Amino acid sequence: MRIEYYPKSEIVTFEAVEIYKYIIRKQKHYWILYLESEDRNWMVLEEPPTDENKILAIPVKKIEGTYEIWDEGEYWLDFQEDKKITFNIIKGDKLIKGVYVLIKLPDKNCLWFKRRLRDWEIEMQNENKEI
DSSP states (O other): EEEEEOOOOOOEEOOOOOOOEEEEEETTTTTEETTTTEEEEEEEOOOOOHHHHHOOEEESOOOOSSEEEEEEEOOOOOOOTEEEEEEEEEEESOOOOOEEEEEEESSSSSEEEEEEOHHHHHHHHHHHOOO
């Protein structure tokens, strides 16, 4: 299946994408991000980003103890390579929606931040709100 969208300045074609689940768990002083497509967890020591500020995300293997579900929803992978994962959160319970990036550092930690939307993405969002 192909979905085509025609912004004023360019033509963008989307392939059908697989939708994955994400979960953000809150424990006492930190949050844990789980991405289904990666089958991995990352710990952050501050609230997940809602803007372009980069925060350190540390990979963790096991989650122990009690926690609350801070947010959960769905995303699709926008881009994935060895050192960078870009994913688009399309459905969530909190303010965490949009395009997010995990950039892998040499020490296996990551920088996690929200990417600024491109002009055509903003235009597409506005048109979808009107429907």
